[in-house]
Amino acid sequence: MKPASPQQGHPYAEHPSRRQTQRGFWAMQQIRQGLHATNLHKALADLGAGLRQVELWSTMGMQEIGDRYRRSIIGPFWLSLSLGVMVLGLGLLYAGIFGQSIDDYLPYVAAGFTVWGLISGLVLEGSRSFIDAERLIRQLPGPLSLHIYRVVWTNFIVFAHNIWVFIVVALIFGVQLSWGTLAVIPGLLLLLLNGVWIGLLLGLISARFRDVPQIIASVTQLAFFMTPIIWKPDMLSGRTFVLGANPFYHLLEIVRGPLLGQAPAPEQWLAVGLITVGGWSLTLVFFSVYRWRLAYWV
Amino acid sequence: MAHIRLHNVHISFPLYEVAGRSLKKRLIEGSTGGRIGNSQDSGGTVVQALEGVSAQFEHGDRVALIGHNGAGKTTLLRVLAGIYEPALGTVDVQGQIAPLFDIGLGMNPEATGYDNILLRGLYLGLSKREMRKRAPAIAEFTELGDFLDLPMRTYSLGMRMRLGFAVCTEIDPDILLLDEGLSAGDASFVKKADARLREFWDKAAVIVLASHSETMIRNLCNKAILIEHGRVVCTGTVESVLERYKADSSSVALEP
Numbered sequence: 099m100k101p102a103s104p105q106q107g108h109p110y111a112e113h114p115s116r117r118q119t120q121r122g123f124w125a126m127q128q129i130r131q132g133l134h135a136t137n138l139h140k141a142l143a144d145l146g147a148g149l150r151q152v153e154l155w156s157t158m159g160m161q162e163i164g165d166r167y168r169r170s171i172i173g174p175f176w177l178s179l180s181l182g183v184m185v186l187g188l189g190l191l192y193a194g195i196f197g198q199s200i201d202d203y204l205p206y207v208a209a210g211f212t213v214w215g216l217i218s219g220l221v222l223e224g225s226r227s228f229i230d231a232e233r234l235i236r237q238l239p240g241p242l243s244l245h246i247y248r249v250v251w252t253n254f255i256v257f258a259h260n261i262w263v264f265i266v267v268a269l270i271f272g273v274q275l276s277w278g279t280l281a282v283i284p285g286l287l288l289l290l291l292n293g294v295w296i297g298l299l300l301g302l303i304s305a306r307f308r309d310v311p312q313i314i315a316s317v318t319q320l321a322f323f324m325t326p327i328i329w330k331p332d333m334l335s336g337r338t339f340v341l342g343a344n345p346f347y348h349l350l351e352i353v354r355g356p357l358l359g360q361a362p363a364p365e366q367w368l369a370v371g372l373i374t375v376g377g378w379s380l381t382l383v384f385f386s387v388y389r390w391r392l393a394y395w396v
Numbered sequence: 397m398a399h400i401r402l403h404n405v406h407i408s409f410p411l412y413e414v415a416g417r418s419l420k421k422r423l424i425e426g427s428t429g430g431r432i433g434n435s436q437d438s439g440g441t442v443v444q445a446l447e448g449v450s451a452q453f454e455h456g457d458r459v460a461l462i463g464h465n466g467a468g469k470t471t472l473l474r475v476l477a478g479i480y481e482p483a484l485g486t487v488d489v490q491g492q493i494a495p496l497f498d499i500g501l502g503m504n505p506e507a508t509g510y511d512n513i514l515l516r517g518l519y520l521g522l523s524k525r526e527m528r529k530r531a532p533a534i535a536e537f538t539e540l541g542d543f544l545d546l547p548m549r550t551y552s553l554g555m556r557m558r559l560g561f562a563v564c565t566e567i568d569p570d571i572l573l574l575d576e577g578l579s580a581g582d583a584s585f586v587k588k589a590d591a592r593l594r595e596f597w598d599k600a601a602v603i604v605l606a607s608h609s610e611t612m613i614r615n616l617c618n619k620a621i622l623i624e625h626g627r628v629v630c631t632g633t634v635e636s637v638l639e640r641y642k643a644d645s646s647s648v649a650l651e652p
C-alpha cells in the first residue's frame with residue numbers, strides 16, 4: 099500500500115504545514131485499511147477465538163464476582179438480598195399507587211427487575227469493558243472479544259443469583275407455569291447474544307470517546323423509567339409508540355413474558371430479531387474497521 | 397520454522413488530549429462551524445513511534461533490542477506480539493508467541509497462590525486441565541509451601557516474583573518476547589532459577605529481548621538491533637551494534 103502523500107519524500111516528515119494533513123491522512127488510512135475484506139475475516143476470527151478461550155473468561159468472571167464479595171458471609175447472595183428488598187418495598191408501594199392487586203403485581207415487578215438488571219448490566223459494563231481491560235489489552239495479544247464475553251458471563255452469573263428472588267416470589271404468589279415458560283431459554287440466549295454486540299460496539303466507542311460511558315449511564319437510567327418495569331404496558335393510554343420504538347422493552351419482554359408464563363407475541367420475536375440482526379451488522383462494520391485501533395486507544 | 401518478518405512497519409499514536417477524547421468537543425466544534433481541517437488538528441499531535449522498521453527474526457536468533465528509553469523498543473516488542481497492528485507495513489509471524497513483558501500480569505492479589513497459578517497459566521494460553529497437571533511442579537519450584545493457600549496480597553514482592561517466574565517459565569513457546577528480562581526474586585532463588593531459565597531459553601526457537609543490561613545481552617544474544625527515534629539504525633552482531641551504540645551515545649553508557 100502506498101501512502102497517499104502528494105509530495106515526494108516521507109509522508110510523516112515533521113513539517114509544520116503538513117501537520118494538518120497528517121491527521122486526515124491517518125483517518126483515511128484507518129478507514130481504508132478497515133474496510134478491506136480481510137478485516138472482516140479478522141473481526142470474525144477474533145469473535146471465534148475469544149469464544150474458544152472460554153476457560154479464561156469464565157475464570158476471570160468468576161474471580162471478579164468472588165472479589166466483589168470476598169470475606170462477606172453470604173457472598174454473592176447479597177445481590178439477591180438487595181434485589182429482594184427492593185422488589186418487596188417498591189412492589190408494595192406501587193401496587194398501592196397504581197391500584198394493582200399484589201398477587202399479580204409483585205411477581206411482575208420481580209421479573210421485571212431481574213431481567214432489567216441483566217440488560218442494564220450488559221449495557222453499562224459492556225461500555226466499560228475495554229477501558230477496564232486496558233492493561234491486559236496492551237500486554238497480552240489475543241482476541242479482544244474475550245473482554246466482552248467476560249462481561250456477558252459475569253452478568254449472567256449475577257442474573258443466576260437474582261433469579262431466585264423471582265422464583266421465591268413466583269412460588270409465594272402462585273405464578274402459573276405453562277408451555278410458554280419454556281420460551282425463557284431462547285429468550286435469554288437471544289438477550290445474551292445481543293449483549294455481545296452491545297458490549298463490543300459501546301466498548302469500542304467508549305474506548306475512543308471517554309464521555310460516552312457517562313452518556314450511556316444517563317440514557318440507561320432514563321430507559322428504566324421509559325420501559326414498563328414498574329408500570330404495565332396496558333396502563334398506557336395511547337402513545338403506544340413509546341413502547342414499540344423502545345428496544346429495551348422488546349429485549350425485556352422476551353425473557354419476562356416467559357417467566358410470567360406467557361410466551362411472547364410473534365411481533366415481539368420479530369422486533370428482537372430485527373434488533374439482533376441490525377445490531378450485529380452495525381457492530382461487525384465497526385469492529386472490522388476499528389478493531390485494530392483499539393490497542394492504540396486504551 | 398518459527399520466524400517473524402517485519403517489512404516497512406510504521407506505528408504512530410494519535411495523542412488524544414483530555415478534550416480531544418470527548419465527544420462533546422467534537423460536536424461543539426462541528427456546530428460552531430470549525431473547519432474539519434482545524435478540528436482534526438486540534439486533536440493534538442501524532443507521535444511517530446516506529447518509522448519504516450524492517451527486520452527479520454529467524455529460527456535460532458536471539459536478538460537484543462538496544463536503544464535509549466523511548467527509542468521504540470517496547471513498541472516494537474508489542475508489534476512483534478501482535479498487540480499493535482501497523483497502519484502501514486506488514487508483519488509476518490510463523491509460530492506461537494509468548495510475550496512475557498510483565499510476569500505479574502493478570503494476577504489477582506485477593507486470590508490464593510494456587511488460583512493465581514491457574515489464572516496466569518490461562519493467560520499464557522494453557523488449558524485448565526494442563527495447569528492442574530502442572531500446578532504441583534510449579535508449586536514445588538516456588539518453595540512457597542503453605543503460603544500458596546493464602547491470598548497473594550499477603551506475599552512479599554519477592555514471593556510474588558517467584559510465583560510469576562515459576563508459572564511463566566513453565567510454557568514452551570516458539571517465540572519468546574521479553575522486556576528487560578525475567579527477574580526471579582531474591583539471591584538464593586536466583587541461583588536455582590538460573591538453571592531453569594537457561595533451559596527455558598534453549599527451548600525457544602526465537603528470542604527477542606529489549607534490555608539495557610550489557611551483561612545480559614552479551615550472555616544471551618547472538619544478534620542485536622539498534623533503534624533510535626523509532627528507526628532501525630543498524631543490525632548485526634552484538635559486538636558491532638554495542639560498539640555503535642556506545643559511539644553514538646558517549647555520554648550515556650550501558651549498565652555494566
